[in-house]
Amino acid sequence: MILEASNLQKTFAPKSKSPVHAVRGLSLSIQPGTCFGLLGPNGAGKTTTIEMLEGIKKPDSGQILFEGEPLGKRSREHCGIQFQHTSLPDFLTVREVLAFFSRLYTNPAPIDELIQSCRLGEFLDRDTHLLSGGQRQRVLLAVALVNRPKLLFLDEPTTGLDPQARRNFWELIREIKAKQTTVLLTTHYMEEAYELCDQIAIMNQGRIIAKGSPDALLKEHFDAVAIVLPEADFRKGEAKLGHLKPVPLRDGGLEIQTASVEKTLQEFIDAGVPLQRVRIREQTLEDLFLVLTGKELRA
Amino acid sequence: MIPLKQVFRRIYATWDARNREYIRDRSAMAWNFLFPVLVVLGFAYAFSGNDQPMFKVGVMIPSGKTLSALKVEHSFLETPQIQWVELAESQTMDAQKQLARHGYDLLWSPTHYWVNPSSPKGQVLQKLLLALPQPPLRQEITGEPIRYVDWLISGLLAMNMMFSALFGVGYTIVRYRKTGVLKRLKATPLSAAEFLLAQVGSRMLLMISVSSIVYAGTHLLVHFRMQGSYWDLALVLALGSFCLISLGLLVAARISSEEFAGGLLNLISWPMIFLSGVWFSLDGAHPWVKKIAAIFPLTHVIDAARAIMTEGATLMQVAPHLWALAGLSAVFLMLGAWTFRWE
Numbered sequence: 001m002i003l004e005a006s007n008l009q010k011t012f013a014p015k016s017k018s019p020v021h022a023v024r025g026l027s028l029s030i031q032p033g034t035c036f037g038l039l040g041p042n043g044a045g046k047t048t049t050i051e052m053l054e055g056i057k058k059p060d061s062g063q064i065l066f067e068g069e070p071l072g073k074r075s076r077e078h079c080g081i082q083f084q085h086t087s088l089p090d091f092l093t094v095r096e097v098l099a100f101f102s103r104l105y106t107n108p109a110p111i112d113e114l115i116q117s118c119r120l121g122e123f124l125d126r127d128t129h130l131l132s133g134g135q136r137q138r139v140l141l142a143v144a145l146v147n148r149p150k151l152l153f154l155d156e157p158t159t160g161l162d163p164q165a166r167r168n169f170w171e172l173i174r175e176i177k178a179k180q181t182t183v184l185l186t187t188h189y190m191e192e193a194y195e196l197c198d199q200i201a202i203m204n205q206g207r208i209i210a211k212g213s214p215d216a217l218l219k220e221h222f223d224a225v226a227i228v229l230p231e232a233d234f235r236k237g238e239a240k241l242g243h244l245k246p247v248p249l250r251d252g253g254l255e256i257q258t259a260s261v262e263k264t265l266q267e268f269i270d271a272g273v274p275l276q277r278v279r280i281r282e283q284t285l286e287d288l289f290l291v292l293t294g295k296e297l298r299a
Numbered sequence: 300m301i302p303l304k305q306v307f308r309r310i311y312a313t314w315d316a317r318n319r320e321y322i323r324d325r326s327a328m329a330w331n332f333l334f335p336v337l338v339v340l341g342f343a344y345a346f347s348g349n350d351q352p353m354f355k356v357g358v359m360i361p362s363g364k365t366l367s368a369l370k371v372e373h374s375f376l377e378t379p380q381i382q383w384v385e386l387a388e389s390q391t392m393d394a395q396k397q398l399a400r401h402g403y404d405l406l407w408s409p410t411h412y413w414v415n416p417s418s419p420k421g422q423v424l425q426k427l428l429l430a431l432p433q434p435p436l437r438q439e440i441t442g443e444p445i446r447y448v449d450w451l452i453s454g455l456l457a458m459n460m461m462f463s464a465l466f467g468v469g470y471t472i473v474r475y476r477k478t479g480v481l482k483r484l485k486a487t488p489l490s491a492a493e494f495l496l497a498q499v500g501s502r503m504l505l506m507i508s509v510s511s512i513v514y515a516g517t518h519l520l521v522h523f524r525m526q527g528s529y530w531d532l533a534l535v536l537a538l539g540s541f542c543l544i545s546l547g548l549l550v551a552a553r554i555s556s557e558e559f560a561g562g563l564l565n566l567i568s569w570p571m572i573f574l575s576g577v578w579f580s581l582d583g584a585h586p587w588v589k590k591i592a593a594i595f596p597l598t599h600v601i602d603a604a605r606a607i608m609t610e611g612a613t614l615m616q617v618a619p620h621l622w623a624l625a626g627l628s629a630v631f632l633m634l635g636a637w638t639f640r641w642e
Contacts, residue, residue: 087478091323103312
């Protein structure tokens with residue numbers, strides 16, 4: 001294992017408020033060369049967890065090992081980090097920022113290689129405070145890669161980016177993965193986790209509530225697909241469909257879980273439910289989170 | 300064993316980055332240069348005409364006597380419009396030096412008075428004394444006058460250094476902490492000591508460069524008096540800047556609010572501006588004010604630099620100030636490094 005954590009606990013105790021148990025007995029292990037996703041809603045404890053794993057915050061209890069050794073100089077030399085909220089020194093150009101960080105490490109990557117791999121060429125001589133959100137994230141990723149990390153931490157790297165910038169960023173992460181760099185990613189975008197992660201752990205209220213590969217977790221928790229239709233259409237045949245258990249959706253529609261699409265559609269026809277606006281969709285990690293926690297992910 | 304090459308490489312990288320940041324921040328850099336130059340030129344112009352209106356007389360008080368008691372016995376001491384500065388007999392030599400530089404208009408004791416023949420105000424005061432039924436004996440001290448701007452320049456250079464150290468280092472580190480730059484650096488092999496050393500080095504280079512350029516530039520226009528050694532002055536300013544930067548680091552050790560840091564830095568800097576002798580001499584001030592002023596590093600920088608520039612003092616003569624600066628630096632730096640937090 002490249003990283004192992006066992007029974008991590010972290011509580012914040014603001015003076016005037018009751019203590020917040022951010023992480024409660026969390027354990028995980030990450031295999032080299034994989035992309036591990038830590039998922040959960042805001043406040044689930046993802047950032048506290050990843051900052052403990054990075055060595056930025058000290059856990060109240062528990063143990064963290066990087067390649068079998070406690071965190072320290074060696075882990076700082078071999079881990080790359082992209083924080084959720086961070087700034088770069090003001091008034092330095094992108095090239096200067098990369099040069100600065102590369103000189104802090106023993107075995108830095110060639111700057112030209114970083115420029116190419118993170119596609120920084122077009123704004124290389126621009127001051128960092130003049131970059132757009134997407135450009136900035138690419139620079140921060142390059143800074144995280146400056147030491148040729150064995151393990152790369154990415155804490156919600158695409159939050160706040162537009163869909164195009166987010167997909168471009170995914171491409172970069174795929175390329176990093178292809179070079180056998182281990183990635184630990186936190187996100188609250190389930191699509192992102194599904195696209196990038198080999199293994200995921202879903203967190204809620206400071207605990208991991210499910211762990212495994214995205215497909216395996218979906219298979220484990222769902223033996224059905226979802227049929228979605230407008231509530232008004234369903235009400236037309238409701239009298240004959242009492243055995244189905246529709247779940248209301250935020251957009252006014254209803255969702256019905258079924259193991260046999262054909263059988264359910266036949267029941268709709270028999271009950272007089274119009275099929276023109278019926279949709280069939282596969283379960284997602286978002287559904288999984290809803291099932292596991294009873295909460296929507298971005299609530 | 301610590302690989303020293305890597306340590307120096309990291310310190311150099313951080314030092315270099317901070318220097319670049321400073322050079323790019325044109326407004327801050329311009330202010331660092333312009334502020335002291337404008338003040339020097341302003342004061343040189345403002346005081347280029349007539350001398351200041353007030354008379355300043357040093358009163359050598361014999362042991363066992365007080366100024367109030369002397370005033371009862373000597374009507375001269377009741378003369379209005381004169382600032383009386385109480386001096387112990389042990390201060391005679393220093394007072395005579397100041398008289399030579401026109402720091403006093405006259406020195407008086409119950410038996411003697413000392414006057415500088417080239418001081419017009421001294422001549423006026425002498426006429427008052429000679430009009431008395433039993434005037435004290437005359438002693439003459441000669442020397443060229445010091446213009447206010449000659450006296451002021453050391454205070455201005457030191458004050459500019461103080462602002463640069465406290466706000467340039469303290470405020471910058473607080474901003475770094477608030478915006479997460481320090482957190483990002485914490486994740487690298489850079490240690491806190493390496494980071495702090497780089498900040499001190501960068502700011503010292505800057506402060507000494509700025510002070511030298513400001514002094515040289517204004518000297519061309521105003522022609523300051525320089526009685527002592529430039530090397531001694533450089534050493535005093537270097538030690539002073541180190542001490543003030545250390546104070547800045549201590550203030551910034553763990554604060555993450557720019558507003559709070561700004562308030563704290565103002566709280567520290569304003570008393571120093573008024574009580575460290577930047578604008579006016581503390582010779583006639585209450586002894587408690589002098590004691591408070593001795594706590595401030597700025598007082599020692601200014602007193603040592605001024606003594607070198609206007610009196611030609613040697614390093615040995617300003618050694619008490621140098622020791623005070625060294626001691627304060629050690630305390631500030633140790634406390635700053637001990638309490639420093641990246642986040």
